[in-house]
Amino acid sequence: MKNMLKLSAVAIIAALGSAAQAAELPADLTWVSNMEEPLFASPEAKFGGTLRTHMASFPQTLRSVGPDSNSGLRHHFMDGVPKLAGRHPNTGKWIPQLAQEWAFGDDNQTVYFKLDPSARWSDGEKVTADDYLFMLKYYRSKDIISPWYNDFFTNKIEDVVKLDDYTIAVKSVAKMTNDELMVQINLPSNGLQPRPEHFFKPKKDENNDGIDDNFVRRYNFKSEPTTGPYFMDKVKKGKSVTFKHVGEDWWGYSNRYYQNRYNVEKVRYTVIRDSDIARKHFEKGNLDTFGLVLPSLWHEKANTKPYQDGYIHKFWGYNQVVQGAGGLWINTAQPLLDDRYVRAGVTYATDFDGMIANVLRGDYARKPHGMGFGHGGYDRSDNKAPAFEPEVAAEYFAKAGFNKIGPDGIRVNAGGERLSFAITYGYQPHTPRIAYLKEQAKKAGLELTLNLVDGSSAFKYVLEKKHDLAFINMGGGEIPAYWEYLHSVNAKPQTNNHTNFRSPEMDKLIDSYNKEFDLEKKQALSHQIQKVVSDEFLIVPGYMVPYTREGYWRWLKYPTPAMTKQTSSLFSVVDLATFWIDEEDKKATLSAMKKGKTFEPVTVIDDNYKL
Structure with missing residues (x-):
């Protein structure tokens, strides 16, 4: 049921700036x-404990925007923290x-928001309308060196207007x-995402x-305040990062949807570059969970x-999370x-x-298209991933001039060039x-040769457009995003146009x-764009994994049912974070291990949201 209030336009117009007045309220x-x-967390959840997990490489930056931020810990500062509203x-x-609460203008362009006056930054400062005004300057600034955000907050967001300290348009x-x-x-x-102006005070601002x-x-390595429940507490460069909970008085707990979530007091990420070594640490009890x-x-x-x-x-739990673009991204700017x-x-x-x-x-499923799956009417109904047909591939290669087979079985052209690309x-x-x-x-x-580049460096390598073929899956929203992946203005380094594709038609x-x-x-336009992607052979559609599978020590607990449609990871503090640590059960388990006492093996399958 919707809670509704009425606010007179006279009061709004008196407070609005000229930009919003033009919207004909x-x-x-x-x-x-x-x-x-309905609530989806458990009232049985307990607060406390440290979740010990790992990451494959140390982030190249702690910034949430700018060079290399995509491969860092941005989800702790941006993706996984509160927005104005969420699904x-x-x-x-x-x-x-x-x-x-929020309200829609009749112009189909303006949305009004009343901010929660209890919201605080992790350093204790209030979150106000001024943080949203600063946000617009921040994301539009060339100094952040982030073309995508420059474009989005210039060409998608016309204005943010302060009505009062806790109301914005x-x-x-x-x-x-x-919607x-x-x-x-x-x-x-x-x-x-509001930006804390009190933190980003410039020393030099010639612009x-x-x-x-x-x-x-x-x-580059300064931890910014967040509105979420966790802030970066300790950094040991190259070794670990630790996030700490603001505390049980975190402002978000006044919101019923945040109650009984984000239950662990600390999260420690230890850098363990080798997955097998990380698994051994997990099985020894040095880590609490492992994918x-x-x-x-x-x-x-x-x-x-x-x-x-x-x-x-x-634990094996199915979800219905939108699948983003991915597979083999073909760099069209590379020779051949x-x-x-x-x-x-x-x-x-x-x-x-x-x-x-x-x-x-056979555990995974094939994506029907390189731009992803699960976008409803935005996806073409006839999308189907191309089958493996080496004879058809050979015909195309011959049309490109590679009509001879070398002594090693690899095709060559008249100039002696071998048909060889690195993934x-x-x-x-x-x-x-x-x-x-x-x-x-x-x-x-x-x-096809194998080019394994360590951890976050791989994404940096692709961002710099050094690759031939990139084996990457991107996240995705419910409405497909095409500009960042396919527009000509992004056919350059430090963008997500991993195919380097340029086309006036596509633009x-x-x-x-x-x-x-x-x-x-x-x-209909989305269907046309997807058809061009298919016709131009820009991305070889890869696979999708509509579930999470995780191992965890028995002191980790979660609600029943554990999964929601949007749970992508059960034991993550930047997902829905409905799990908790039972310290008493942990002590009992460790004591049982010392005494040689065992328990029944447990495998949980949650298929409530299996497609």
Whole structure:
């Protein structure tokens, strides 16, 4: 049930600046809060304890924007902290986060938000409308060296207007439905996130934009305050980072949807570069949880003595999270790969289906399109990933001039160039998958070499556009984003246009898509964009994993049911974070281990949201 209030337009107009006045405000506004949706956390949750986990490499920056921030800990400072509102993970309705309620203008561009006056930054400062005004300057500044954010907050967000200390109006450049406006404003990775002006005070500001001219260098390893429950407490460069809870008096707990969540007091990430070594640390009790998504881990290696003795439990939970773009991104700016026939050949010579069946035990599913899956009407109904057909690949390669087979079985052209490309990837356990693609590609006369680049450095390598083929899956929102991946202005380093694709036709489609208000027309444009991606062979559609699988020591607890439709990771403090640590159970378990006492093995399967 929606909670609704009326606010006279006279009061709003008196407080609004000129930009919002131009929106022709209605006589009254209907304020919505949706405060009666079902809860998904458990009242049995307990506060306290330290979650011990790991990461494969130390982040190259602590900044949430700018160079290298995508591969760092941005999710702690941006993606996983409160927005103005968020989707309920099961019903999909918008529920309060930093805003207590919101209302829509009749112009289909403006949304009004009443901020929660109890909201605080992790350093204790109040969150006010001024932080949103500063946010606009921050994201539009060239000093942050982040073209994507510069564009989004210039060409998507027209203005943010302060009505009073705790009321703002946000105006979109394009007209949208109410739901689309809320999606654009509250996107996890790039939604309107207040920025703490008191923290980002510039020392040097020759541009007079309120942002330090040396922003990137100055804040490279400075931990910024957040509105979330955790702040970065300790940093041991190259070794570990520790986040600490603000405390049980965190402002968010006044919101019923945040109660009984974010229950652990600390989270310690230890750098363990080798996954097998990390798994051994986990099985010794040095880490509390370990991901078991890899088929080899779940089916083979998660059966050691700690599992058999019931000290470690296994969990497999299905979700309905939107699948982002991904697979093999083909860098069209590299020699030979600028030829559509070569890209077509690479596509038909890549055996993802065989990889899923033979290497991944059939656990994963194939993405029907390189731009992802789960966007409803935005996805073409006829999207289907190209099958592995080496004969078809050979025909395309021959059209590109590679019509001879060399002594090593790899195709060559008249100039003696071999048909050889490197696949860049950043996770050592993926090596068998890439190796499978390599062996299968030989059947079409294509050589694929393996370019393993350590951890976060792999994404940096791809951002700098050094790759031939990039084995990457990106996150995705419910409304597909195309500008960052496919627009010509982003065919340059430090952007997400991993294919380096340039096309006036595509640019026109994307620009029209971004401006279109009519839902049917917008979805039709989305279909056209996806068709160009397919026709130009830009991304070989990869696989998707619509579930989480995790091993955990038996002192970790979670609600029943554990999963929601949007739970991507059960034991993460930047996801829904409904789990907790039972310290008494931990003491009892450790005591039992010393005495040789065992428990029944436990494997939990939560398939409530299996598609």
